[in-house]
Amino acid sequence: MIVAEGLSRPALRRKLRQARRKLSPTQQRRAALDLYRQLAQHPILRRARHIALYLPNDGEIDPRPLLQEAQRRGKATYLPVVNAWPRTRMVFQRIMPNERLKPNRFGIAEPAFRPARQRRIWTLDLVLMPLVGFDESGGRLGMGGGFYDRSLAYRGRRKNGHKPTLLGLAHECQKVDCLPLASWDVRLQATVTDDGWYAN
Ligand SMILES: Nc1nc2c(c(=O)[nH]1)N(C=O)[C@@H](CNc1ccc(C(=O)N[C@@H](CCC(=O)O)C(=O)O)cc1)CN2
Ligand SMILES: Nc1ncnc2c1ncn2[C@@H]1O[C@H](COP(=O)(O)OP(=O)(O)OP(=O)(O)O)[C@@H](O)[C@H]1O
Secondary structure: OEOOOOOOHHHHHHHHHHHHHOOOHHHHHHHHHHHHHHHOOOHHHHHOOEEEOOOOOOOOOOOHHHHHHHHHOOOEEEEEEEOOOOOOOEEEEEOOOOOOOEEOOOOOEEOOOOHHHEEOHHHOOEEEEOOOEEOOOOOEEOOOOOHHHHHOHHHOOOOOOOOOEEEEEEOHHHEEOOOOOOOOOOOOOEEEEOOOEEEO
16 A cells, blocks of 8 residues: 655656556456446446446556446446636537547547537446545545546535435555545545455
8 A cells, every 4th residue: 555645746647657557458357347246236336327347547447348248238427528618627428339539639539529418427327436545434536637527516514315326446556545535536445456345
């Protein structure tokens, strides 16, 4: 486990991103399958009809096996798409099996912007969130763009009981003893790793 004390947010981010980038392709493949096993049969996933995921970047744990399974079960699946303007916003857009993607300005694959396929985040059932670091009380450290935090700002400081369910996805090596929380940070219901669940 990474100890956060004494590290600034940028230093902590650097250290955690390095740790996940060091995982070999074999370790990444195994982690993706272990994550799949943690989640595929879980009621949270079985009950959700509109599910947002992401495509892996920078050593993030790979949720594509879950994406394919969700599509196989006939669920509507969504990816984050960063806006050209304003540059601080992102939307969630439905993704069809085998849809053509192209890299956004961060180099992350995205579908072409199509408003008719977009859905407001509060109408989704489940958002599986990428993260750089997490702690055992629902704390999340992201890439630093504030994209997820801004999208979820409507939740205010309420903890649970509102749509969508927020689950972080991570490698075990992204666990931090305790993350400093900013006022805008949104708490996760749980983080799921290749090794298990950390429920808040
Ligand atoms: N897979 C995935 N998709 C996602 C996110 C994510 O964290 N993971 N995001 C969650 O917010 C949004 C993108 N957020 C990002 C925020 C900052 C950087 C970033 O700083 N990247 C490089 C610089 C890249 C460049 O500008 O060329 C860096 O780290 O130096 C990347 C993505 C939307 N899509
Ligand atoms: N609700 C919000 N309203 C306005 N600005 C916000 C909000 N949430 C975050 N921000 C801005 O975004 C910046 C990045 O925030 P932070 O470092 O918490 O992002 P992150 O959680 O790491 O990234 P992400 O959510 O994209 O994965 C902050 O400096 C903050 O100014």
